[in-house]
Amino acid sequence: MRLAERKAAVTGGAQGIGEAIARRIAREGADVAILDINPDAAAKTAGAIARETGRKATAVRVDVADEDSVEKAMAEAKAALGGLDLLVNNAGVLKSHFIADFPKKDWDFVLNVNLTGAFLCVKHAARHMIEGKRGSMVVIDSRSGKRGGLWNHAYCASKFGVIGLVQCVALDLAPRGIRINAICPGNALDTPLWKDLAVQYAKKYDETPEQVLERYRKRVPLGRGCDVGDIAGLMVFLASDESSYMTGQAINLTGGEIMSP
Ligand SMILES: NC(=O)c1ccc[n+]([C@@H]2O[C@H](COP(=O)([O-])OP(=O)(O)OC[C@H]3O[C@@H](n4cnc5c(N)ncnc54)[C@H](O)[C@@H]3O)[C@@H](O)[C@H]2O)c1
Secondary structure: OOOOOOEEEEEOOOOHHHHHHHHHHHHOOOEEEEEEOOHHHHHHHHHHHHHHHOOOEEEEEOOOOOHHHHHHHHHHHHHHHOOOOEEEEOOOOOOOOOHHHOOHHHHHHHHHHHHHHHHHHHHHHHHHHHHHOOEEEEEEOOHHHOOOOOOOHHHHHHHHHHHHHHHHHHHHHHHHOEEEEEEEEOOOOOOHHHHHHHHHHHHHHOOOHHHHHHHHHHOOOOOOOOOHHHHHHHHHHHHOHHHOOOOOOEEEEOOOHHHOO
16 A cells, blocks of 8 residues: 555546556555546546445546646546545657658647646646645656657657656756656557557558567567556556655666667
8 A cells, every 4th residue: 555545636547558557556545536538438447446446536537738628627636536646647649650741730639638738737736736735746758758769750759848847847846845757668569559559550661560569579678568567566656755755757667678779
């Protein structure tokens, strides 16, 4: 019970990495609000978490790219849980194209959700944490926040940007005792995001999606994709008081891939 009695908002928590994190932090004693653009999936995930863990779990619809929606969702989450002292900023999207063909609408979509969305969620969660005089925030960034990648301009630009945001917010909120850190996972090849990405990449590399996944697996010195459990484990450490002297950091979780050529 490393997060006993914590009140957490998890954006993009309906599926994938966010869902795994929400389940894990509830097992560690936190009450959770699943904030997602897909309310049906969020309600299903929240229901399962409440049944499995006995913790409070609620679903709140949000579009992280829309400030009114974020402001309302954070207030709803706080009201449902009786407080808000942990933000897991996880909602994210990816579009991948060759630079000369990159549609501006896809650039805007990725930047609005990943970078502006992080700004808005951190801003509105901070207001509640400042009021409650405690809190920590963990942002799910990416290996793509540290290294460029083929056809990955918008996603990398958004994830590099989020690391800058995290460093600045850490300085703003340190005097109030509120911490913020980021996790930079490598490729979590078993997630829905990667199933879709493998299809997009199969076209660009003229391979099958399975060949794409295998090639990405082989690039990792530890020989496997990132597991959602790896991310949830680090997440618990960064959310808890075990990391009370850490703020403004962006931790690589890539099986050594960050050093690969
Ligand atoms: N899957 C990976 O390999 C990987 C690796 C590194 C980092 N990440 C990052 O982890 C995070 C989660 O990725 P995932 O693989 O679980 O993705 P996913 O597509 O499985 O889940 C993303 C969730 O975010 C929600 N969402 C999307 N747009 C939203 C919006 N505007 N407002 C609110 N919710 C929205 C979706 O409904 C979905 O539930 C993302 O930030 C992603 O960039 C993923």
